[in-house]
Amino acid sequence: MQEQDIEQAYSAKRAFFDGGSTRSYAFRVAQLAKLKAAIKRREDEILTALHADMCKPVYEAFSSEVGILYEEIDYAISHLKRWMRPQRVGTSLMLQPSRSRIVAEPRGVVLIIGPWNYPFQLLIAPLVGAIAAGCCAVLLPSDMAPHTAAVVAKLVGETFDSCYVSVAPGSGAQLGPMLIEGFPFNHIFFTGSPKVGRQVMGMAAKHLTPVTLELGGKSPAIVHADANLRVSVRRLVWAKFFNAGQTCVAPDYLLVHHSVKDEVVELAKGCIREFYGDDPERCADLTRIVNRRRFDTLMGYLADGRIAHGGRSNPEKLYIEPTLLENVSLEAPIMQEEIFGPILPIIVYDSLDEALAIVRRNRYPLALYLFTQSKRVERFFVEQVEFGGGAINNALLHLVSPKVPFGGVMASGTGSYHGRRSFEAFSHHKSILSTSTLVNLSFFFPPYTSAKLKLARWFMR
Structure with missing residues (x-):
């Protein structure tokens, strides 16, 4: 043009x-x-x-x-x-x-x-x-x-x-x-x-x-020790791999309490198999990566940890299997950039303060997802983390309703x-002030007498 x-x-x-x-x-x-x-x-x-x-x-x-x-x-x-x-x-x-x-x-x-x-x-x-x-x-x-x-x-x-x-x-x-x-x-x-x-x-x-x-940004999903794990992981896996993870509010990485980490990983593996089968490449319900450049970038992230599940790919079809990545360093490239793909790094935390410190390494995420039964834990993260919007015991769906605003910070x-x-x-x-012409008070006009100043002080006390 x-x-x-x-x-x-x-x-x-x-x-x-x-x-x-x-x-x-x-x-x-x-x-x-x-x-x-x-x-x-x-x-x-x-x-x-x-x-x-x-x-x-x-x-x-x-x-x-x-x-x-x-x-x-x-x-x-x-x-x-x-x-x-x-x-x-x-x-x-x-x-x-x-x-x-x-x-x-x-x-x-x-x-x-x-x-x-x-x-x-x-x-x-x-x-x-x-x-x-x-x-x-x-x-x-x-x-x-x-x-x-x-x-x-x-x-x-x-x-x-x-x-x-x-x-x-x-x-x-x-x-x-x-x-x-x-x-x-x-x-x-x-x-x-x-x-x-x-x-x-x-x-x-x-x-x-x-x-x-x-x-966008690195939107965390936090699974606390008291979460309903079967419900939480099912919702989390769906949200992460919807559109092959190419969603601005996709859970970018998983913060999981150390006491439930192994169970969460096993449940996530089961959900991936349930949703996409044993060979997801043949599954019609999994979106492909948008182009080869993005594909190559995502494949590079697989070296940043140990593959706990998935990892298979086909460059000709721009296919990457839903992948869980463990033993990921907070300094690794995958933890510095928004992933935007079907790879979920899993990070373990022991305390709420530790989890908060990890989230603040990539401050101002577009979304935050917290899975917990505790109102105290919910208040902690909602009050302490600056994020665009999010969900408690759910993920992704907060942007669906036209009744609430969607945006970042x-x-x-x-x-x-x-x-x-x-x-x-x-x-x-546009703000409009409409004033009657029936009365024209001299209060605002010079000369500015002591009486007018006294009135101004009274009005604006």
């Missing part, structure tokens, strides 16, 4: 937004309904594309990439009128006779940059918020999932006027900087790695463009979305 074409696309959206068409409730709801209908119409094509890009099982692809969007769109439609309504707030006594309100207005023309691991959902979910907020949008899909990117382009092209929402075709590595630095978008929503997130934030600073960054991201937070991410909240 030539820079001139990008400029024309951007200018068309700016003109469309300035024309005011996106601001009405009726328009926004209609576009959300059109989006859902388009996804339903092309559902099979979307699932086929996801399988072509990463061999995603239909169940995982539908539940995590399509079905979750239906719920997100329905929630936005049913709550949008209330979200758009100006919020009346109290007014301090010294400002009377006045009334105060907060008005949510659309930010304008926004840029949404999607990742490759959930290439449909993580591009369209922010779009739901942008539409609900009344914005125009440019979408930049990941070129590492080309089949899904093609379906997105087709779906958006047939559903929306290009002056309203469009897809920027081409290489994200080339187009991203061109879009971010070349045009003053009113907001940028990026999902991807912390490394690229820093670059996006730096480039956005040229135009002082606000950003939402949904990044510091290195794992800035800002949040889902449900109302998506609407707020793409809105500017």
